[in-house]
Amino acid sequence: MNTSAEGVVLITGASSGLGEEMACQFASRGYELALCARRTDRLDAVAAEIRAATGRRVETAALDVTDAVAVEEVFQDFANHFGVIDRIVVNAGVGQGAALGTGGRQANHRTAMTNFIGALSQTEAALEIFRRQGHGHLVLISSISALRGMRKSMTTYAATKAGIASLAEGLRLENINGVDVSVIYPGYIRSEMNAAMEAKTRFMVDTRVGVKAMVAAIEKRRAKAYVPRWPWMPIAMALKTLPLSIIRNLT
Secondary structure, eight states, X not given: OOOOSSOEEEEESTTSHHHHHHHHHHHHTTOEEEEEESOHHHHHHHHHHHHHHHOOOEEEEEOOTTOXXXXXXXXXXXXXXXXXXXXXXEOOOOOXXXXXXXXXXXXXXXXXXXXXXXXXXXXXXXXXXXXXHTOEEEEEEOOGGGGSOOOGGGHHHHHHHHHHHHHXXXXXXXXXXXXXXXXXXXXXXXXXXXXXXXXXXXXXXXXXHHHHHHHHHHHTTOSEEEESHHHHHHHHHHXXXXXXXXXXXXX
């Protein structure tokens, strides 16, 4: 049975970065946690820190989201252990990439498999649970880069994040009874993934600040949210409407 004051949140890619910080912030809000990631040593350390700080129940599992069978098994095991999963955050991702046709096909393929095919597997498994329960909140973590095509090393990454946003919209159109679907478009939030680009990136915000905005939007069950709202809401509006010639100079 679920004995949590608020409910149970399952987060993938929870061993570092945005996933780790979301776990910490959801626990501080009273949620129990089902956390998974490939790096179990780091994941277990995160879980231990959260238990010590909040006293919340935290369960962990090793998971490579590119393994569709493992995704279904891990999600179902969590559902069995907790009795119910109230929210599933599809967060696991990578940011590798190279300009197409320059020999970086392995990095691009890895990003596509993890970010989109992995997200598809997670969404399938999540909705099996939610349909059975009759309720649930699916949260898909996209990116501001999803709003327009991006060039060079960002091309494949942006395409995968656009695919995630399209998945979310399709599910909202389906209007599954009892199921809310949110897509979150983070701007530049400090994380392990973007550490190499921090020095040359404008508008980068601290992980805690950025994730606080993400969690607030998730808690409101917004259909879509650009976070942090400033400056990413106006930037998002501009990206949607500016000519490609201007986008080329901005990215």
